[in-house]
Each structure stands twice: as C-alpha cells, then as structure tokens.
Amino acid sequence: MESHALQIQDSAISGAVKKSRGPLLTPGARCALPVIVLLLLGFAAPLTAVIAYSFAEPHSFNVFSSFSFANYAEIFNTENTVWMSFLWSLSLAAVTVLMLSVIAYPIAYGMVYVFGRWSGLVSTLFVFPLFISENVRLYGWVLFFIKNGVFDGTLNLLGGADAPEVLYSPGIILFGMIYTYLPYMLFPLVLGLSLLPRDVVDAAKDLGASRYQVWREIELPLAMPGFMIGLLLTFVLAVGAIAESKVLGGQSVIVLTHDIEVSFTYAQNWPLGSALAVLITLITGGLTLFMLFKLDLDRVLGRK
Amino acid sequence: MNQEQAALRTRTLLWVWTLFVIFVVYLPVFCSALASLTKSRYFLFPIRKWSFDWWDKTMASIEVSTLVKTSLMLAGSVTVLATIIGFFGALAFARYNWKGRSLFQKVVLLPIFFPQPVLGLALLLWFNALGLPLSWHTAVIAHLVWIAPVITLVIAIQVYGFDPVVEEAAFDLGASRFQVMKEVTLPMLWPGIWSGMLFAFLLSWGNFPLSLYTSGADSTVPKWLFTKMIAGYTPMVPTLGTMSTLGAALVLSIGGVAVILARRRSN
C-alpha cells in the first residue's frame, strides 16, 4: 500500500535521470548491482561448480565430461560411514535448535518486556561473542573442562573430587553448538517479540486470558516470524558446524562438514565432497527458501 | 499485592536466568585469560605462579605480528568493500521500490542462511578449479560473500527509518542526484553506515571457518590459533586469543561510542 507512494516518487527521480543519461537500469537495480555481482561470482558460481563436480566420476576431476550418480550412491551406501556423519549432523542440529529455543526465549522476553533500559547492555553482551572467533571461545571450554583445568582444579580445591570426563564426547559437541549459536536464536526472537504490540497483550489479559493463554494465543503466533528465523538460522548453521567437533569433540563424532573437508583436501575426492555439499545445500537452501517466501521481510525488518 | 508479587517473581527469575547465561557465555573467555597468565608451559588450575611472560613472548613473536598484520589487512579490506557494497545493497533492499526488490531481499539473505564452513569449502573448490592461488586476497572474497549481506541488512534497518520524501524535497529544491546523495542521503544514514563498518571489521577479524579454507598459506589469527589447538598447545594460544578478544572489545567500545555520537548528531 505504502509502496505505491514510493514507487511514484521513485519513477520521478529515475525519470529525470533517464532524460540525461538515456535508459539505464532503475536506481534500485543499479544499487543492487554490486551485491548481485558479488553473489554471482562468490556464491552462485561456486555452488554451481560444486553441483557440477558432484556428478563427475568419483576421484576424478572430469567435470562436465562425465556424468554419474556414483557419488550420491556412495553417500547412502551403508557400508561406508558417510551416512553416519549425515545423521549426526542433522540430529545434533535438531537438538541444538530445540534446546536453544528453550534457553533463549526467556532471555528474549526479558529483553523486550522486563529489562527496560538495561536491555541495551544485555544485548551488547550477547552480540559481543559473535566477534570472537568460535574456536577461541570453544577452546576456553577445553581449558575449563580439561584435567587440571578450571573446573577440575576448583573441585579439587573444594572437596578433592575429580571432575567427570566430559571432553571428546558427543555430549560436549552438542553443548558447544548450543553455546556457539545462542545469539543466532536470541536476536531473531527479540525481533519477533518486539513486533508484538503491548496493547494486544494487555487486551488479551483484559478479556480474561491467563498467562499461559496469552502466550499460546497471542505471543507465540505473533512472534512467529522472528521465532521461525531463529529456528531456521540456528538449524542451518548447526548442520554445517565443524569447529565444535574439532575443538571440543576430539573427533569422537565425524560431522558432515568434516567429511567434505577430507574429500576436498587429503582424499582429493572432489566429486564425493561435492555431492555431500550439494545435499547440505539442498537441505539448508530448501528450508531457507521455504521460510523466506513465507515471511514479509519489510514487516519483520522495519517498515511494518 | 499478589499480582505484584507474581510480577516481581517473574522479573527476578528472568534476571537470574539471563545473568546465569551471560556468565556461561563469558566463562570460557575468562578461562582463556586465566590460562594466559600462568608462568608454566602447561595450564594447571589453580595457577601456582602468575606472570605476564606469555604476553611478552606473544608481543615479541614475529610469527604473531605477521598473523596480526594479515588479519588486519584482511579485515580492513573487507570493511571498506563490504561497507560500499552493503550501502548500495541497503538502498536496493529498503529504499527503492524496484521490480526485483522482493526477490533481491531473499537472495541477499541466502549466504547468511548458509553454513560458513560449507561456503568456505565450496569457495576452495571454486578457486582451485579456476586455478587461483589461495592467499588472504581470496579470503577477502570469501569474507565478502558472507559479510556484505550482513552489512546490507545492518544498513537497511537504518534505511527503513529514512523517509525518502526528503530526497525528493532536495531534488525539488534544485540539488543534483549527486548532491542529494552527498547532502541528504549520506548524512542521514551515517549511523547505519558506522554500525555497518564496525560489524564488518569485527566479523572479519573474528571469522574462522571462511579463513580456514580460503586463505591458503596465509594465516589469520583465528586460523593460526586453530592449528595450534589441534596440535602443539603453547600458552600463546590463550594469550593471543585473549588479546584478540580484548582488541575486539576495544574496537567495539570505540565504534559504539562513534555510532552513538553519529546518531545523536543526525537526530
């Protein structure tokens, strides 16, 4: 609705430009050009190359000159271990997402409704870790949990008991993923909850809704766009996670990205790695596109 | 009173939970800082002998200074390029109403909703296939693919709050397209651009998965730390990690103040 007014004034300016320079792209398209070129060369092209390689003969570099499904067959061959990494990555990601929604929701709620002038500080404290590389933060946990580390040392000081061995296990990988991706769940949730007008919640209470009813009937459905973005973002990032298993897990679990890395580097089996990357791309890309086409980005991001 | 008590209880629980999570978030950062302050070669807690030895050694190390230089050049180039690309991208995203806008908005988000290690590996294959030698230059491209969309979003949020009618007014008062941009659009968007630059620098500085696969023989701080974590622990690992964290905190506070000042001025 509002866009009509914009469109009119837009064409006014572009019209004036056209007079002097002849018919070029519209101003919007011209502004989009640098991003589009970057994404064509740095995103679309590599993914196309990966797709092409995934159909090449295994262990070859014969892209475009051969065509085979052998790489895909190999992934789902139960005699190999590749399908297990697939399963690990997907299930770790799913559990991460579930745990994160429970952990982050109360914080997001507090930041929107309760913390008032402190919520700026709280959000800065949650943003900052994004600027520390994940391996540095994860390594801190190694120093915490390792034998004679901070945890063990503290327990020894207090009662003499030894800390349980938690490093190099699937559990700690999950913990690391939850830890790393917390902000990616938190901020979309904050965004979603802040789209919810306070009056609407008050009105629901006034009409007799209990706290749980307000949450189920009003808060959750209206904060859904933000919640969906958070779920999607954390899931997608967690499916491709690798640092957690390398730094904390001591490779007790081989994740999907690790298999791709091995194929692209030591094993020099580009086609197999490509096939794996294609599958990851299909999962994440499919979910992302599905979600993006359901969301009204202008509403979520600010035009309302 | 009951009602107020219930509200108070909720409030208290929310605070306790949030502060607990913040504590957990910063616990490993704190552990790294502790490990950097020990005198011994291996980390034992409680620390028997405290010292700044490893800080001195890290500062003096030529290897580390090369790393920092590479990381800075990488982050600097990414900041400049991502801000320029992101600024125009944000205008296309939120300001102009053009035919492909809705599609463009979705396309821009795709690299953000994509696992970075997989993106790094795809770029590794792509650069290899093209025969490009890997160095921090190729890492700039890799970082841009992820960071430029993020910056586009950061600036777009500022652009949403900007009423394009003022541009029209300036145009009507006789300003040229260039003058409109310089006198009206840019000054009004400065706070967003500043935040964008800050984000671009910090995200590039702290990035690990993209640098890991696309910088070839050049090593950045996170990448070097990773190789040492996997094989060959030295207390320089937590030391350099802590230094890097403190550096980011310093940049964030200086940048944050700059953004606040810019915002105040533009209001």
Add this chain to the structure above:
Amino acid sequence: MSETALMGVSRQKLLLDLVGVRKTFDGFNAVERIDLSVMEGEFFTIVGPSGSGKTTLLRMLAGMDQPSEGAIYLRGESLNDMPANKRPTCLVFQSLALFPHMTVGQNIEFALKMRKIAPAARKERALELMRVVRLPETYYSKNVMKCSGGEKQRVALARAFTYDPEILLFDEPLSALDYKLRKTLEKELKDLHRETGKTFIYITHSLEEAMVMSDRIGVMRDGRLVQVGTPEEIYTKPSDKFVSEFMGEVNIVRVRPDGSGRYKSEDLAGSFTVNAPASTDGYVVIRPEFLRFLALPSDADNCLTGRVHNEYSLGSRVQYQVRVGERMFLVEQPRRQSFGGGDVTIGWDAADAIFVAE
C-alpha cells in the same frame, strides 16, 4: 435531557469508588490522589489534554496498572488485588489492540474461548453481537486487518461486550476516525449504552465528544480531577479558567474589583458588570455566541469598541475576529452584511458571562 439523566443516576447505586488513588512513575506523579464515585449504569467521561493522566487512571481501573497509593472499590470491595483478567471490566484501547492474526469472529469470541465456552455457543454469541454493532454476518470469517477503520472499531466494541463485563472502559477509541464516522459512532455508542444499561467510563480529549454522550463529565489536568459534573454544569459553571478554556473557543478577560461594585480590566477601557459579588480577582468568560454587535452602547450591560479584523464562515453563522486595543475578541453571529472597516461596538449581558475566581 441532562436533568432526567441526572435523576436517573441519583436513583442508582454506587458502583465504583476511588479513594485517594495515586500513581507514580519513577518519581513523576501521573495521577494525584483522586477521589471519585461512579454510579451503576452511568456514562462517565473523563476529559483532559494529553498527559493529564486520564489513560493511567483508566488502566488502573482495568487492572493493568496498580495504584501506588489508595484503593479502588467495586460495590465496597477492594479491586486492588484483582488482575485484569479477573475484573468485570473491559477496556477498548485507543489502538483497538485487535489480534491481527485472527478473523473478526475469532477476535470477538476470544473472551469466550478463554473461558472454555463451546465453539457453537461462541459463534452464536459472536453473531448476535455483530448484529448489535451492525457488522454484516459475512464478516465473521474475514481477516480483521482487512477491515476498514470503522469496521475495526465495531469489532473492538463487540469483542469488549462478549463476556458481559459490568463496566466498559474506553480509551479515546474514536480519535483516529474521520469526523463523519466519529459522529455516527458517538451516537451508536450512546444507543448501545442505553440498550445495554452497562456502566461506561470513557476518556477523550474532546469536550464536544464528552458533551454529546455523557451523564457526567470529569475534567482532568496534571493528574487531578479539576471538576466533576453534568455536561450542563461543566458548560455553565466551569470551576476555573482551565475548564472554561477547555470548553472550546472563549473570550477571557482578567478582571479585578474596582471598589465600586464593578470590575475593571488592565488592558481594556471602562468597567464591567459581572454576575458575582465584586470581591475577588478573577476572569470573565464570554462565549463567542453571547457577544453581539450593538447599535448603541446601552443595548447591553457591557460594551467594547473595536474593529473587525477578520471573519470566518461557519456555515449559517459567521465568526468575527474583533480587535479591541491590543486584544482579539471572537464574536459568533448569524451571517450579516460586512462592516466596511469602521469602528464597531460589541457587547454582552452580565447574565450571559461566567465569572471564575482566580
């Protein structure tokens, strides 16, 4: 009309009683010790400029804010401990606060759903209310965000009525509508009040709106109730300068006793007769329609000489701006010939003016 309303009210029972209600936000007193009684079935309107604390007062009645001090009693029982979802009050918000993700029907039925009423009964009640607020039945499954402003208004009204609250609270619900629609809905609200017999507490910044609908009006300023009375009382006997100014465009002359039983003004020549014992300083308030052009100065109790500065058509009447010395006076009279630029004499009778003590 207002006399019968007043008699009706006085026969009825006390419903709400506010005793020393006060609300403080971070050291700022939004509402200052208000004492007020509202009768059963009354249409009570609170008027005041923005920031006068009227919304805060209403939110305390609804149970969304708690008084910092004092108590609200419903038929003698304190409401202070009762949360909004348990109170027999329902608030119609200024923003309407419709649930954007629901249909018209779902919005109206919300309160019943919360009370676990069966779907069929809910629908029946919703359709009944839609008839009352004149919404077509086909709107039942329409997305509420696709309704027009007036329709949304009706949905919000119907939603408030569903569970039969005793007291309906209105927070300037008509302020966003255009003039014509507002007038229509004012009348409909008044009808609805009469038909349902419920207690309405309504807030607005427009005294005109308050006059049309209310049994009694309370004027608020800076968190205090300045005057409470019937529309008639507020109109004819404003308690102070603020209330009289709030009534709309009026002429106000600051006067003090001249010692001989009359009043004089500092910036106007002559002295004035005022319907009050000339003992205190104060203001004479003259409505524009009570000022008239005089052929002879003796045609009215008081007169002034000036020049017509400007005139505005009000349809059948004309509002003249008359400059007297340094001051402007508003005179509202039926349309007549123009004055041609010479001096004019304007005047009023003492009985038509109101004196408010300082």
